[in-house]
Amino acid sequence: MRSVAWLATYAALVLAPLLVSAATSGASSATFAVAFGAALGWAALGLLASEFALVTRVRAAAAAFGSDALLLFHRGMALSALVFVVVHAALLAPDPLAAWRSGALGRSGVVATAALLGLVASTIARRRLPWSYEAWLLAHRVLAVVVVAAMSAHAWSALAPDETAARWIAALYGALALGLLASQRLLRPWLLSRQPWEVVEVRDEGASTHTLVLRSTSGGAMAFAPGQFVWLATARRGGFAQEHPISIASSPELDSGRTIELAIKELGDWSREVAPALRPGDRVRVDGPFGAFTPDRVAAHRLVLIAGGVGVTPMRSMLLAMRDRGDRRPVTLFFAAHDRSRAMFAHEFETLRGQIDLELVFVFEAPDAGERCERGRVTADLLRRRLPADLRFTHFFVCGPTPMMEAVEEALCELGVPSARMHTERFDMV
């Protein structure tokens, strides 16, 4: 029901400009094609202003759908808005040069369309372009502001002075979008930086992984569900910078949430240089928790956790929570890695076998001689061999590199596992 309520709210937000303009403008002598083009423009205004709401990190919305799902939906809506804008322009002003020369109305439309094209194209081609993630993110936000401002000005210009309600909708949506952006990028970071978390320990876990142990400086606790993540911002000269999503690796019961552990594997510039350089006493900014990837929200009699590489960190949180809560449900962890040296927390998981009803299955591509494990990858055959035949009331949690997750999802489909009992979290959100 929670997700239905959020969907209804989002739909109302998107539809409002279109419906208000229809109600206030009334009958038109224009052709259907021209009226449709104008209506698509209003629909695009609602879509694009609402894009900011999808990525504003409202915890309740992220909990209902998952942050990675919201981001994927955000991309889908941007593509849809682009199609609407292109058709709108084709129907009302197919010659961009003539539109530019016609005055404020045409120029604002051309600017909004060009900025939107640039924004979508740069996102699609992000990994192929020679720029850092931070540079792309800055350009993305600047272009988004240009799109919204130009689009609102364009809508305002297209309306007669006596079309007051529609004009105010155009202005309000522009202000709403920019307000959401300012709230997320300026106000929220400022508020969070006043309650930083302190690094109390940095543990080398091997396998190119470090665990940051963080404690709240305000004395407050983070109430999170096992499997959720936070956005971690590390300080740089001049202020906090470089936010990254990191799964919480500790139990929610640890120090009643006043202490959390984040396991960071060296994968990119930040995780190789900035994170390992943190020292006890350093202050960081933590925003969260977020995510729907948690067994706390499902009624499962059995849990199957399938992890690849650093994807095991949310599973660690889940297993430690089961231990701390005395949860005796059977749980199977399939942990895939190249070999034992790259399987972080392997020894800890082996210890947990005596504390909870845990079946531990290591799946190594290149195991050491004499290693007791499955060889290769997680496949449908492997799952069929190691799991009971009756998988009713069993929920599956999958996290790891995208190719591995796609292969495991296919394998689970082969086993007849419905998508409602398959839970995934993708780290490569953008």
Added chain:
Amino acid sequence: MHPRDVRTAAAIFALALAGAAAAVAWWSTGSQVDAPGSAEPAAPIDGGEAFARHCERCHARDEFTGALTGPDASQAVEELLELLQDHGASTPEEDRAIADWLRGPAQQH
């Protein structure tokens, strides 16, 4: 949510929104998308009113009167009608009425 389900939801939402836009357009134009010949004969259009509604926000009358009353007036009128076809929300009938009005009181129907 599975990415496939998210993409499906996004596609459905976008199609529904496009459908809503089409419905609004159909309602506001009184279903002019119907077959030709089904419309009633239109009342005469006041070119001045049409100019005020579609053009006055960005243009003044005297931008055009010079060309439309000069020696190449008929050519200028054809070029204006061609421009109006692709520019703005006026109908072909309104375009003709606007052109006539811009040429002066003696040219109006």
